[in-house]
Amino acid sequence: MPVITCIQDLKDLHRKRTPKMFYDYCESGAYTEQTFRENTSDFAKIRLRQKVAVDLRDRSTAGEMLGRKVTMPLALSPVGMTGMQRADGEIKAARAAAKFGVPYTLSTMSICSIEDVHAASPEPFWFQLYVMNDAEFVDNIIERARKAQCSALVLTLDLQILGQRHKDLKNGLSAPPRLTLPNIVNMATKVQWGLEMLQTPRRFFGNIVGHAKGVSDASSLVNWTNEQFDPCLDWAKVARIRDQWGGKFILKGINDAEDARIAADFGADAIVVSNHGGRQLDGAMTTIRMLPSILKAVDGRCEVYIDSGIRQGQDILKALALGATGTMIGRAYIHGLGAMGQEGVEAALNVLRKELDISMALCGERDVRNLRRENLLIPDGFFDTYA
Secondary structure (H helix, E strand, O other), X not given: OOOOOOHHHHHHHHHHHOOHHHHHHHOOOOOOOHXXXXXXXXXXXXXXXXXXXXXXXXXXXXXXXXXXXXXXXXXXXXXXXXXXXXXXXXXXXXXXXHHHOOOEEEOOOOOOOHHHHHHHOOOOOEEEEOOEOOHHHHHHHHHHHHHXXXXXXXXXXXXXXXXXXXXXXXXXXXXXXXXXXXXXXXXXXXXXXXXXXXXXOOOOOOOOOOOOOOOOOHHHHHHHHXXXXXXXXXXXXXXXXXXXXXXXXXXXXXXXXXXXHHHHHOOOOEEEEOOHHHOOOOOXXXXXXXXXXXXXXXXXXXXXXXXXXXXXXXXXXXXXXXXXXXXXEOHHHHHHHHHHHHHHHHHHHHHHHHHHHHXXXXXXXXXXHHOOHHHEEOOOOOOHHHO
16 A cells, blocks of 8 residues: 555556556646646745644634535536546545545546436535537436436536647547557556456446437547537526526636626626636636635625645645635546545545645644635735736
8 A cells, every 4th residue: 555645646656557648638738738837836836824832722624615514625626537547437536525525526528427426426416517519418417417416516617619738639538548559558557447447337428428319339429529519608508507407506617807707696606716727728827816806806795616726735725715715626636536546536635634734733723714815925916916
């Protein structure tokens, strides 16, 4: 059993144990990857204010997200093809999240279907929706999420058009992977991954194959997917989906104060400040820099979560101290999943909570709900005109 001290340890194991195309899918951004890199480096530019001689007994990282008590203010973000990082990956991640006490979000582009995860998870989960041109498919998948008792619908707004990720094109990313010579050679070195994949029937996009018209195999799936992301998604369609769902409603992909104000006006229960992990608009501003201006625009009318760049418990602390209601992680838990399956996701969550707890204590705080801007040392001009 390897000793896991940080997310980097899991990342190193993930790289060794998972086929290259799926590791690269996780650990990459669009075009030059500027925003992908700066998402993490900008978090690092904010420093923590150390305080001493404080009673640090009875500390708590607990909070609430959408009325649900959570072990810490964090949810697992939706990640496409999670079931290619490890066999039945979505089920394993959902179980880990439920065991730990935080929400899990299932992606539209998951390998395990909504029904698979509902049958296997001990807790309700959130479902993330991509709006497709096929309106009947969208209506049906919303109804499937309702039948699975999903506790929130997460509508992603920043993927109407797919940002180019060079590594995915060069690797010929697909699910299941194409049996080319380079892929076969690479997969042959990932013995545990291969053995687990051979034991599961879940190797396609489970929410699509058999549910979308004309999609019954890998070939028809590729053709359908290439034509489906809706470039006409606008606020009128957002309102229609909100009304159709009728439950807790989260808008993900907000990285602009004016968009945040509109989202709050539309009655979102929460928004996620996100640039899709640097995988869409390369050159976009990092989420941690945009957070204060978005919080000001929302003015307390909805909960505000942040993702894109969180790799340490210290990053969670910084986001909460700036005023975020909660945080979300993608790559951090996918590294755990690719490294060690469900156990790895649990390890990632425990690492983050321990880092958050100890860092909070050394800042002189005993409860995450008391974190505030005064716990931080922020470089002059860091937020410029965005704060």
